[in-house]
Amino acid sequence: MLRWITAGESHGPALVGIIDGVPAGISLTSADFNDALARRRLGAGRGARQKFEADRLEIMGGIRHGKTTGAPIALVIHNSEWPKWETVMSADPVDPQDLLIDAGTGDEREIARNRRLTRPRPGHADLAGAIKYGHDDARNVLERASARETATRVALGVVAKAILAQVAEVEILSAVRALGEVASSAPLPQPGQTPALDASPVRCLDQETEQQMLAHLEELKKAGDTCGGIVEVIAYQVPVGLGSHTQWDRRLDSAIAASLMSIQAVKGVEVGDGFANAARPGSAAHDEILPSEDGRTTRAQNHAGGIEGGISNGQPIYARAALKPISTVPKALRTVDWDNGEEAKANHQRSDTTAVVPAAVIAEAMLALTLADALCTRVGGDSLTQMKANLAALQAGDHRA
Numbered sequence: 001m002l003r004w005i006t007a008g009e010s011h012g013p014a015l016v017g018i019i020d021g022v023p024a025g026i027s028l029t030s031a032d033f034n035d036a037l038a039r040r041r042l043g044a045g046r047g048a049r050q051k052f053e054a055d056r057l058e059i060m061g062g063i064r065h066g067k068t069t070g071a072p073i074a075l076v077i078h079n080s081e082w083p084k085w086e087t088v089m090s091a092d093p094v095d096p097q098d099l100l101i102d103a104g105t106g107d108e109r110e111i112a113r114n115r116r117l118t119r120p121r122p123g124h125a126d127l128a129g130a131i132k133y134g135h136d137d138a139r140n141v142l143e144r145a146s147a148r149e150t151a152t153r154v155a156l157g158v159v160a161k162a163i164l165a166q167v168a169e170v171e172i173l174s175a176v177r178a179l180g181e182v183a184s185s186a187p188l189p190q191p192g193q194t195p196a197l198d199a200s201p202v203r204c205l206d207q208e209t210e211q212q213m214l215a216h217l218e219e220l221k222k223a224g225d226t227c228g229g230i231v232e233v234i235a236y237q238v239p240v241g242l243g244s245h246t247q248w249d250r251r252l253d254s255a256i257a258a259s260l261m262s263i264q265a266v267k268g269v270e271v272g273d274g275f276a277n278a279a280r281p282g283s284a285a286h287d288e289i290l291p292s293e294d295g296r297t298t299r300a301q302n303h304a305g306g307i308e309g310g311i312s313n314g315q316p317i318y319a320r321a322a323l324k325p326i327s328t329v330p331k332a333l334r335t336v337d338w339d340n341g342e343e344a345k346a347n348h349q350r351s352d353t354t355a356v357v358p359a360a361v362i363a364e365a366m367l368a369l370t371l372a373d374a375l376c377t378r379v380g381g382d383s384l385t386q387m388k389a390n391l392a393a394l395q396a397g398d399h400r401a
């Protein structure tokens with residue numbers, strides 16, 4: 001079983017991630033993590049933070065001389081802006097005078113940074129979180145609710161992807177299916193297309209749609225508005241038998257849906273052609289089983305997205321996630337200031353115009369973490385060698401697999 005957890009605030013000193021249950025002998029280096037974090041910073045629609053955020057990563061345990069040891073892997077990602085936030089986000093008590101204004105610089109941004117936040121943003125955790133935890137400063141909520149945390153998920157996803165690739169040659173890719181009202185009709189991403197997808201500012205390989213997406217984004221940005229969309233993730237070469245039909249929480253589709261839904265701003269998920277299948281007659285919705293040349297079976301299509309009865313069936317696994325538009329809308333939304341109960345404009349500092357492009361890369365990590373956990377459960381073993389041998393034995397043991 002793989003277990004993982006994250007900690008850290010958006011403007012704290014660093015983010016932290018731990019993943020436990022990783023088999024020994026998986027090859028991993030700092031470069032793998034740095035490449036993945038750089039991919040999360042790509043794409044159109046991001047705000048100022050991504051221009052300077054370096055995501056400096058340190059491996060604190062679990063990897064030695066380029067191989068996992070079987071011990072928990074601990075990762076730290078330092079926040080580039082920490083020196084500016086040291087007082088505001090100090091773990092130790094600070095002199096309230098130091099928070100009052102700007103330490104004498106007169107800089108408006110410093111003033112905003114130090115002010116207590118009392119005008120909760122609609123669409124954020126600000127209000128519900130402040131009520132739940134009894135805070136009078138929304139910063140205590142928003143710092144952890146922020147999707148800055150997804151940098152850690154992407155780093156942990158590197159470990160999961162390495163397990164999947166090295167044990168079973170699984171490849172995971174992502175693309176943007178829609179940006180606001182502009183939808184793409186490009187085919188699902190194919191193996192080997194990650195460099196081309198990374199090169200597109202909107203992770204879309206149809207050039208006409210790419211241009212329409214960029215124009216739509218620019219329009220919304222000019223109007224002081226924000227944009228949502230749909231991302232898709234796909235995993236090739238997933239072995240048959242991950243997940244189980246026998247219990248609700250062992251179903252692979254349910255685990256994938258939960259992991260994608262957990263990404264900040266994701267509000268809808270489908271596995272395979274989930275929503276399109278609802279409109280198809282049964283005769284056109286299901287993937288007929290055909291004999292294949294190697295004596296196993298294949299499918300006429302893959303509307304199910306590689307999962308039937310909560311179990312992987314050997315076809316590519318794909319899923320889509322719908323993101324709401326960014327809630328920190330520059331033409332600020334109405335709210336109530338909880339200091340005086342009066343109508344006000346919601347807090348607004350810098351913000352992204354859309355999170356859809358990085359969300360695709362984050363969705364890759366979430367799918368990888370879910371599939372790697374299911375693979376470890378299915379196959380067993382404490383090292384890469386053992387897992388490979390176990391998988392080969394499972395596959396040799398059934399002529400249909």
Ligand SMILES: Cc1cc2nc3c(=O)[nH]c(=O)nc-3n(C[C@H](O)[C@H](O)[C@H](O)COP(=O)(O)O)c2cc1C
Nearest residue numbers: 124125145146147264265326327328351352355358
């Ligand atoms: C990569 C990424 C970047 C985001 N950037 C912002 C942002 O700059 N401003 C903002 O208001 N929300 C942003 N969000 C969305 C918020 O984090 C999210 O809407 C908020 O935490 C409330 O959670 P919920 O939408 O899941 O209910 C981002 C989300 C992701 C995935």
Ligand SMILES: C=C(O[C@@H]1CC(C(=O)O)=C[C@@H](OP(=O)(O)O)[C@H]1O)C(=O)O
Nearest residue numbers: 010047049145146147148264350351352
């Ligand atoms: C920092 C990241 O995303 C942040 C996610 C986020 C939010 O509210 O979710 C708000 C913004 O934070 P900031 O106010 O610091 O600019 C984004 O930049 C990141 O993805 O690395």
